[in-house]
Amino acid sequence: MHIPDGYLSPSTCAVLYVGAGAGWYSALKRLKRVLLGRVIPLISVFAAFSFVVMMFNLPLPGGTTGHALGVTIAAIVLGPSGAILALSIAIAIQALFFGDGGISTLGANCFNMAVVGSLVAYASYRLMAAGAALTSRRRVVAAAIAGYLAVNAAALLAAVEFGIQPLLFHDANGTPLYAPYRLGVAIPAMMIGHLTFAGLAEAVISAGLVAYLQVADPALLRTTSGVPDDKAEAITAGGTAARSLQTLWIAIAALMLLTPLGILAAGTAWGEWSPLELARVQHVNSPPSVPAGLQRLSNLWTAPFPAYAPSFVRSRGFGYLLSAMFGVGFLLAVSLLLRLLLQRHRRGEYSS
Amino acid sequence: MKRGFLEATTMGFARALTRAMLSEQIARQRGLLQSLDPRVRLFGLFLLVLAVTLSRKMTVVAALFALALAIALLSRVRIATLATRVWLVVLAFTGVIAFPAIFVTPGHPVAVLGPLTITEQGLRTAALLILRVEAAVTFTTLLVLCTQWTHVLKALRALRLPKEAITMLAMTHRYVFLLVETASQMFESRRSRTVGLLKPAEQRHMAARTAGVLLSKSVSLSNEVYLAMQSRGFRGDVQVLSDFRLTMWDYCGLLLFLLAGAIAVWMGR
Amino acid sequence: MPPLFELRDVCFNYDDIPALRGLSLAIAQGERVALVGANGSGKSTLLRLLDALCFASQGSVNFDGHPLTAEYLADDQFAFAFRRRVALVFQNPDVQLFNPTVFDEVAFAPLQLQWPKEQVLARVSATLELMGIAHLRDRPPYRLSGGEKKRVALASVLVIDPDVLLLDEPTATLDPRSQSHVIDLIQEWKGSSKTVITATHQLEIVEDIADRVLVLEAGTVAASGTPAEILANHDLLLRANLVHAHRHSHGGVVHSHPHIHSHSKHEH
Structure with missing residues (x-):
């Protein structure tokens, strides 16, 4: 899932650097407020651990192998802030020291896997393991599902980033300049691999690790257990991590919800690559014609923008970008909502 | 097995x-990149990666690729190292990804193979992607190969x-x-x-x-x-020590990087 | 003159497991002390307590007349003064060497203590020369041998020329040549104003490195004396698990005697 240099346009990279930067900034700020001194060696060694786990060649059911990301266990042990930094550092070392994964796409990779991956893993684990005892079986299952979701959320983001490239960046001739596949191809192509291998690998290792820690070192599970306990402070002073990143969550979700409802699911846009469509497209002079359904929808969403808005706002590519962001925003908003519900639920638990 | x-x-x-x-x-060898201040190296190569991704013309990307090759030779990086570690790997990975684009990218048909049609745009986009990734990854790898890790760290420090x-x-x-x-x-x-x-x-x-x-x-x-x-x-x-001083040579290097990057970006508009 | 370190009835627990139970001792400035004891006798914990890395849950620890408490160490001024005077070399050099190169490692302490840059550079170079590791200056830690790591670890604290050196198993897992190098170094400090407190379970080195031996057993001081006195007391050493009775037969006569050397070097 590491996006190499050259697949994404510089502007996409820049946007994602900003996105990752927001994650790093709020994570660092949060940890600084607690006790950065203690956290520096913890996150560093944990990043090294994630790095090593990424190299594990895990055998999967069905006879294949896959690589895990290690983001889920990081989120479970360190909380989201720590996980964002640990994973980002591991990814940065892969890029800067081993030359795996790009430099220009470092922001994108960190945003997808470290920032969003950590947040999704953390939120879904907390949600599913809420109220469970430290050694409960439910935590193992929750870790597996959280891992599966986190990796697939990161892959979906990467697929969306790939998928918007040909729409936004092509030359006068209609030749895509970067990743050539549109959303309709990029998303299924990316997701098939991740819904099976990578997601499973992460699920297997996350569940296995939680099960191991429950027996060998349950203290490490305490930070994000949601069980109020003084010792939870011992690891990352992670008590605040529960409340942490709320602002970041809300900002991301709000940003994405601002975008109108999506073209993502629009029939023609998706079916653009079917043989039938292709046969039709071949007879059309370039640049390829705009599918009618897409045209209609793009009119729909550009409508709210006033006529004096900059022209790019009305462009088709921008519409795709926004709708893709909406898709992700929707996911995040749902998680946020669930979290809020969960918190209310827990508050009720404690007061009773 | x-x-x-x-x-x-x-x-x-x-x-x-x-x-x-x-x-x-x-x-640790003596070579072009090794002789430059790590900050100049990091900044310069990042600039060239950026130029590679910014360029819209295949010829310019190819020229940058040639530049990467020249820098590699002057920095005593063996072509065999680059070939096995970068070019073949990228070709295998990106090649597989880019290949179907030949058929599925809408555009002028150039050949028909049964139910599949190869389009001009498809060929161009696949070639451009492979070339672009090869060039960018070569620059990145040059940075990685020619820079001690501690120097990477010091250079990052300069980025504030x-x-x-x-x-x-x-x-x-x-x-x-x-x-x-x-x-x-x-x-x-x-x-x-x-x-x-x-x-x-x-x-x-x-x-x-x-x-x-x-x-x-x-x-x-x-x-x-x-x-x-x-x-x-x-x-x-x-608390850290920072003991970097830029020499005339470093400024020359920086200037050349900037020049190469600017020309590539302008030509590849 | 009051003792440099004075501990009274000190208790310390790790997660409800007691490590020190009512330990009292006094160490004067310039003394060379060996702390001997089996694994789990509290040696490492005691060294950490003396280095103010953890704090007694009961009892008092005084350094140079000041109580060593978390509050005392929270003050930057006190903390810097204390860190400048007292240094600990950890048993595991991988813990001690967390910097990217040997140079950075040795420069870490003076930089944290905010010495001026020129002084840092000069002191680091001098220390690297002194320890015979100048040629390793730019090496990353993963390319050092066990003996080299130990030297770098020692250099990383000697660079600030501390008054008190706390050494945790400085010779364990070293090859004989590196061992004797470390022992030579400790011997050189004899008669200087440096206080050297060495935790070890290798009884064969205590005569070289200490003027006084404290035997630790289950978190308290079981005995204190000169190396000769302690090494002669076989019952004590047996009880403290520092030697083991070894039965063997000589021409049909079975007898047992204690062995005064560590298991790692035990050959028969």
């Missing part, structure tokens, strides 16, 4: 270590990244090697007790267990490291 989890992962470790050793060796972030990068890198060694030893002792291939379920169990032991060790290691840092006066605020 089908390899088990132990073998495959151990091989991955060995490959990573060999790479690290190779980088260190090349970074928070010093905590740099300290964490440095420590992570340091402990990656320790943890790889620890994991290898665990695998080694496990392998000496294992006859034949384990069943996948057993392998998964072992992988999780190994990772679990490694995780516990990592956390207690980090506790100890923190004590060792405190013992030597660490108060939560990292």
Whole structure:
């Protein structure tokens, strides 16, 4: 899932650097407020651990192998802030020291896997393991599902980033300049691999690790257990991590919800690559014609923008970008909502 | 031959270590990139990667690729190293990804193969993607091969990244090697007790267990490291030395990088 | 003159498991002390307590007349003064070496103590020369041998020229040549104003490194005396698990005697 240099346009990279930067900034700020001194060696060694786990060649059911990301266990042990930094550092070392994964796409990779991956893993684990005892079986299952979701959320983001490239960046001739596949191809192509291998690998290792820690070192599970306990402070002073990143969550979700409802699911846009469509497209002079359904929808969403808005706002590519962001925003908003519900639920638990 | 989890992962470790050793060796040689200040190196090569991604013309990307080759030769990076480590790998990976684009990209048809039609735009986009990725990854690899890790860190410091972030990068890198060694030893002792291939379920169990032991060790290691840092006066605020001075030569290098980048961006508009 | 370190009835627990139970001792400035004891006798914990890395849950620890408490160490001024005077070399050099290169490692302490840059550079170079590791200056820690790591670890604290050196198993897991190098170094400090407190379970080195031996057993001081006195007391050493009775026969006569050397070097 590491996006190499050259697949994404510089502007996409820049946007994602900003996105990752927001994650790093709020994570660092949060940890600084607690006790950065203690956290520096913890996150560093944990990043090294994630790095090593990424190299594990895990055998999967069905006879294949896959690589895990290690983001889920990081989120479970360190909380989201720590996980964002640990994973980002591991990814940065892969890029800067081993030359795996790009430099220009470092922001994108960190945003997808470290920032969003950590947040999704953390939120879904907390949600599913809420109220469970430290050694409960439910935590193992929750870790597996959280891992599966986190990796697939990161892959979906990467697929969306790939998928918007040909729409936004092509030359006068209609030749895509970067990743050539549109959303309709990029998303299924990316997701098939991740819904099976990578997601499973992460699920297997996350569940296995939680099960191991429950027996060998349950203290490490305490930070994000949601069980109020003084010792939870011992690891990352992670008590605040529960409340942490709320602002970041809300900002991301709000940003994405601002975008109108999506073209993502629009029939023609998706079916653009079917043989039938292709046969039709071949007879059309370039640049390829705009599918009618897409045209209609793009009119729909550009409508709210006033006529004096900059022209790019009305462009088709921008519409795709926004709708893709909406898709992700929707996911995040749902998680946020669930979290809020969960918190209310827990508050009720404690007061009773 | 089908390899088990132990073998495959151990091989991955060995490959990573060999790479690290190779980088260190090349970074110590005398060559063009090695002679420049690491900040200039990092900035310059990043600029060229940017130029590669900014360019809209295949000829310009090809020219940048040629420039990468020239820099590699002047920095005493062996072409064979680049070929095996970068070009073939990229070709295999990106080639597979780019190949279907030949058929599915809408545009002028140039040839029909049964139900599939090759389009001009498809050919161009596939070629452009491969060339672009090859050129960009070559620049990145040159940076990695010709720069000692400590110099990368110092150069990042010049980018005004928070010093905590740099300290964490440095420590992570340091402990990656320790943890790889620890994991290898665990695998080694496990392998000496294992006859034949384990069943996948057993392998998964072992992988999780190994990772679990490694995780516990990592956390207690980090506790100890923190004590060792405190013992030597660490108060939560990292203090570092910065002893870089740019020479005339560095400014020349910087100028050349800027010039090459600017020309490429302008030509590739 | 009051003792440099004075501990009274000190207790310390790790997660409800007691490590020190009512330990009292006094160490004068310039003394060379060996702390001997089996694994789990509290040696490492005691060293950490003396280095103010953890704090007594009961009892008092005084350093140079000041109580060593978390509050005392929270003050930057006190903390820097204390760190400048007292240094600990950890048993595991991988813990001690967390910097990217040997140079950075040795420069870490003076930089944290905010010495001026020129002084840092000069002191680091001098220390690297002194320890015979100048050629390793730019090496990353993963490319050092065990003996080299130990030297770097020692250099990383000697660079600030501390008054008190706390050494945790400085010779364990070292090859004989590196061992004797470390012992020579400790011997050189004899008669200087440096206080050297060494935790070890290798009884064969205590005569070289200490003027006084404290035997630790289950978190308290079981005995104190000169190396000769302690090494002669076989019952004590047996009880403290520092030697083991070894039965063997000589021409049909079975007898047992204690062995005064560590297991790692035990050959028969």
